[in-house]
Amino acid sequence: MMATAHCSGCSSAGEEALHTEASSRAHSASNSGCGKPPWSSSESKAKLFQEWNRAFLLVCAGGLFVDPLFFYALSISRTCMCVFIDGWFAVTVTVLRCTNDAVHLLNLWLQVRTAAYDAGRRASPDEEGCKAIAKVRRLSFLKSVLFDLFVILPVPQVVMWIVAPALIRRGMTTTVMTVFLIMFLLQYLPKIYNAFCFLRRLQNLLGYIFGTIWGGIVLNLIAYFVASHAAGACWYLLGIQRATKCLNQQCMATKGCALRTVACMDPMYYGVTERQRLAWAENDKVRSMCLDSSDNFEYGAYKWTVALVTNSSRVEKILLPIFWGLMTLSTFGTIESTTEWLEIVFNIIIVTSGLLLVTALIGNIKVFLHATTSKKQALHLRMRSLEWWMRRRHLPRGFRQRVRQYERQRWAAMRGVDECEVTRNLPEGLRRDIKYHLCLDLVRQVPLFQHMDELVLENICDRVKSLIFPKGETITREGDPVQRMLFVVRGHLRSSQALRNGVNSHCMLGPGNFSGDELLSWCLRRPFVERLPPSSSTLVTAETTEAFGLGASDLRYVTQHFRYTFVSEKVRRSARYYSPGWRTWAAVAIQLAWRRYRHRLTLTSLSFIRPRRPLSRCSSLEEDKLRIYTALLTSPKPNQDDVAA
Known part of the structure; x- marks a missing residue:
């Protein structure tokens, strides 16, 4: 019974929300698919949190660096010839680490707020199924929060400012490097x-995180660079430990x-004072043995660090360690060792x-490049x-050029994706649902559909097809049967x-306009006629x-299924108002009425009564024009009776 329990709060569909590490693990802990955190109640908020997620990913990379x-x-x-801690450099690194931890805390606060908002929206707390799901989510979220807190604990700062100076004062110089390495591995991994x-x-949420394939390539290169930086830093630490070991032996x-x-007398050295170490500092033999050259002591893989430890x-x-890391990870198998x-x-x-990273880097870049070039090859x-x-x-040259132009423009507009096939x-x-989501806003831009209910719009969206026409293409010729309405x-x-x-008569149809309204009259005609109506205009x-x-x-x-909607007065008025045929006829009628009115004013302004004569005997230019406009007025109107039906 627990598996079949229904939870109205869980079954409500949320929108795309802040997708963080803790919330992701919390939501993936349950396989029931109960709602997502509705942090984003609008599209602008969703985009804002997507940008925050991208920025936080870069912050994570910065923390690893x-x-x-x-x-x-x-x-x-x-x-x-003593070991010390560079004070100003330690201050700089500590500030960078604390800043990075502060951003992590902000992200953690957003996670907690998201989870609290999500829990507050869920209803039916008495049902057993939702209780079990909520308990699993709480435990998973608590674990994820504790894990996030662990990775931002100030362990490096404590080791740098408390543990390391104490060990240096006691003369445990090589132990300092070991403590640093253990601390690094425990929190860095x-x-x-x-x-x-x-x-x-x-x-999984965004696909390409930064929107483009090249962003994915750059992200992989950043990961490889960070790995080289970490390997080089460990190499430097072990190298300075080897140099310290040489000094201890001497x-x-x-x-x-x-x-x-x-160990220096001042573990935290800021470059302010110089301490003379008397006999030890003047021992040139030890200096040449351990610090001047790598040939007098077995440094092995740390040979290059001799020039760095005193730099x-x-x-x-x-x-230099970053360069060593890049070189070593890229050319594995060339390291000397003791x-x-x-x-x-x-x-x-x-x-x-190095073997794994290079293989992964080459594989990912190959996948990205293939994704970039595959469509071009197609x-x-x-x-x-x-x-x-x-x-x-x-085919003639002109037809070939039109075919090439259409293919290029269609490919540029759709990026090689056939929506109908997908x-x-x-x-x-x-x-x-997908076509309703894609087409609804665009269909609503058509004034003819503004007065229709959601059910009619859903059926229209399900049946419309996306079309692309190149420049200069003739879509319909006047007199041809109308095959479709175009929006x-x-x-x-x-x-x-x-x-x-x-x-x-010429007019321009832009976004929101439509053509082919003859089909609407044809569909509403009673009795119905199978023959398609002719087009009243040419579209280019x-x-x-x-x-x-x-x-x-x-x-x-x-x-046929929603006739009650299309015979309403609002729809008929919209169809007439935005129809190119009706607009042309209305313009002709208005011009004719205006010219007849002006002609009548001219006749009444004469001081004598003009004798009546048949129109066929009129020779004046104004009367000839009037005859032309009369013919235009009496021309067939755009299916007036059909729309009225």
């Missing part, structure tokens, strides 16, 4: 997992030297990680097939209608035009 910088605060004084899960959920071999000598340039300290177990394990991890193949067909049929194989309900979405159509004696595209087409059979279906 900041954490390895703590290693570079450790350094060795070349003058005193969960942070990588957190960012990776957030990335995957964004991909100190133990030197008479009167204690291990505290290798005062912070930029060089950061850039027999020390920690170095061997480090090299194995670097080589394996266009080229289609154009080649069309060229072969046109040559085989010996929606054809979907379930009927899903297809109807202009983008672009303009030039409508021309022949009147009498070579006089033509003035530019590339996108439109919705409603075929004659589809329009007949809609008008």
Whole structure:
């Protein structure tokens, strides 16, 4: 019974909402599909939170870049040959880390607020099914929040400002590097997992996170760069540990030297004072053994760090390890190594990680490039097939150019996606909902449909087809049977209608206008006539035009099933007002009435009574024009009786 319990709060469909790591895990914990957090009550809010998710992903990448910088605060004084912490660099890195943690806290606050708002909207708390689902969600959300709090704990700051100075004062210089490495692994690996899960959920939600394929390529390169930076920082830390080990060995071999000598008197060194270390600082043999060259001591894979551990340039300290990381991860198998177990394990991890990262990077970039070029290749193949067909049929040059122009414009507008083909194989309900979502706003722009209810609009949206016409294309000729009604979405159509004696009427149809209203009169005609009505005008595209087409059979279906809507007075007035045929006839009638009125004023202004004569004997130019306008007025009107029916 619990499986069949119905929850009105859970079954309500929410809109696209803030999609964060905690909320994603909380919602994916239950397979029932009960509603999503309705943070976004409008489209603008949904876009705002999408942008926030993208920005927070970059913040996560920034956090992964900041954490390895703590290693570079450790350094060795070349003058005193002792280990110290670069104070100003430590302050800078701490500020960066705290700023990043503050953004994480803000995102966590948004998660909690989203969950609270979502829980407040759910109804029927007494039903057992919803109670179980709510309990699972609460536990999952609590775990995710605790996990997010763990990855932003100030562990590096505590180690940097409290633990490391205390160890340096006691002379435990090599232990400092070990503590830094353990701290880094304990918090950095969960942070990588957190960012990776957030990335995957964004991909499932948005597809291409930054909207383009090239954004995905850049994101993969950023991930590879961050991995190289982390590997280089670990390499620097182990390198400075190897240099410190060399100094400790030489100190133990030197008479009167204690291990505290290798630790500077001021663990936090800000470059303000210089401490003389007397005999130890003047020991050139130790300096040449450990700091001047890498040939006198077994540095192994850390050979290049000898030039860095005493370097005062912070930029060089950061850039060279990044270069080493990029080079090592890209060219795995070229690392020298000693027999020390920690170095061997480090090299194995670097080589394996490089193999996996390079393979993943190449694979992802290949997928992205294939997605970029596959549509272009499909266009080229289609154009080649069309060229072969046109040559085989010996089409004239003008026809070939029109075919090429249409294909290019259709491809540019739709990006090679055939909407009809995409929606054809979907379930009927899903297809109807998708077309209703895509077409409703555009169909409502048509004034003819503004007075119709939702049921009629839904059936119209289900039957319209998206059409694209290139510039200069003749859609319909005057006198041809009308095949469909066209509702202009983008672009303009030039409508021309022949009147009498070579006089033509022209008008422009833009977005929101329609043509083919003869079909509406044809569908409402009683008794019904199978023959399609002739077109009263010629339609030519003035530019590339996108439109919705409603075929004659589809329009007949809609008008037959919803006849009560189409015979209403509002719809009839809208059809007459926006119909090009009725507008042309109205313009002719108004002009004729105005000219007859002016002619009558002219006759009444004469001082004598003009004798009546037959019209056939009139020779004046004004009377000839009046005769022409009379003929226009008596011309057939656009299916007046049919619409009135």
